Amino acid sequence: MLSVVPSPVVVRAPAKINLHLGVGDLRPDGYHELETVFQAVSLTDRVRLSPSDTRSITVTGPGGAADRALASVPLDGGNLAWKAVDAVRDHVGESHGEVSVDIAKGIPVAGGMAGGSADAAAVLVGLNRLWRLDLEREELATIAAGLGSDVPFSVQGGTALGTGRGESLTRVLSRGAFHWVIAVAAGELSTPEVYRELDTLRAAERAEPLRRAGAPDAVLTALAAGDPKRLAEALVNDLQPAALSMRPALRRTLRAGVEAGALAGIVSGSGPTCVFLCADDEHAVRVAAELSGAGVARAVRTATGPVAGARVVDDEKTG
Numbered sequence: 001m002l003s004v005v006p007s008p009v010v011v012r013a014p015a016k017i018n019l020h021l022g023v024g025d026l027r028p029d030g031y032h033e034l035e036t037v038f039q040a041v042s043l044t045d046r047v048r049l050s051p052s053d054t055r056s057i058t059v060t061g062p063g064g065a066a067d068r069a070l071a072s073v074p075l076d077g078g079n080l081a082w083k084a085v086d087a088v089r090d091h092v093g094e095s096h097g098e099v100s101v102d103i104a105k106g107i108p109v110a111g112g113m114a115g116g117s118a119d120a121a122a123v124l125v126g127l128n129r130l131w132r133l134d135l136e137r138e139e140l141a142t143i144a145a146g147l148g149s150d151v152p153f154s155v156q157g158g159t160a161l162g163t164g165r166g167e168s169l170t171r172v173l174s175r176g177a178f179h180w181v182i183a184v185a186a187g188e189l190s191t192p193e194v195y196r197e198l199d200t201l202r203a204a205e206r207a208e209p210l211r212r213a214g215a216p217d218a219v220l221t222a223l224a225a226g227d228p229k230r231l232a233e234a235l236v237n238d239l240q241p242a243a244l245s246m247r248p249a250l251r252r253t254l255r256a257g258v259e260a261g262a263l264a265g266i267v268s269g270s271g272p273t274c275v276f277l278c279a280d281d282e283h284a285v286r287v288a289a290e291l292s293g294a295g296v297a298r299a300v301r302t303a304t305g306p307v308a309g310a311r312v313v314d315d316e317k318t319g
């Protein structure tokens, strides 16, 4: 019988923006209770999975070797994509051989946009195709939740309300496309450290408590109406004071985006990426040009959301 060598599978997986990020108190298990509204945006990582005798991971990105954050991404068991291969194998209970994982990063590393989670989601979706597993979306979501709080959303995409650690998802009605300018900061912020800083800030607050995001009703209403002005007024991130405390220069970035005409600016998740909501495509291009000139970011990009979650884009033919 002729044995067929499976073709590599290529998957694109999106970055996320938290339109509303309400952080509750620290739970006994060390996590914080979250109430968040995610939007998947058109800034993506491209992950290629090829059958191989041994496991390997490569990571490339627009900054090349000069990008210190990119160079710090582990290429072994510390990489979330590697853990995702193991998680799929454990779930199906049989070996389908090894894979080479080649990641082309479009999502800033340690930037608060769930880049590692996107790669893990890409591996889940990609191996499902490569190994012909026929896992249902719910099964993928279960494996995803075991890998990290943001991974289920990276698989699902679109717009969703996340509760628990952020892994418990409900789809949210969103009309039309929203237009973003993304200011990629130099360097990274560690998500656990930003949460610790928030705990410290909250512990220190006395007469004037830090504002808390509350319920996400205003964001949900603005999304359902497809209204960027209302959404701009409703954007809120409880982690922002902590990110700004650790990286005060981000205040200047946020100010520069608003001065460039954006409807609103916010730190993305745990930062240091800042995102700016614009009225439409042309507006976003104008704001991006002005922000680039202001010299407050390592790179400035435009993106739209919502977009789909991790998806196979191409079955490359070998020989």
Ligand code: ATP
Pocket: 072, 073, 074, 078, 079, 080, 081, 103, 108, 109, 110, 111, 112, 113, 114, 115, 116, 117, 119, 120, 150, 189, 191, 269, 270, 271
């Ligand atoms: P989140 O918003 O989900 O908290 P983030 O976007 O801030 O995450 P990531 O880009 O996911 O951050 O990277 C966080 C850390 O994980 C970095 O220190 C990085 O070295 C490590 N990491 C492990 N695997 C990956 C991967 N595939 N891509 C990027 N970073 C990875």
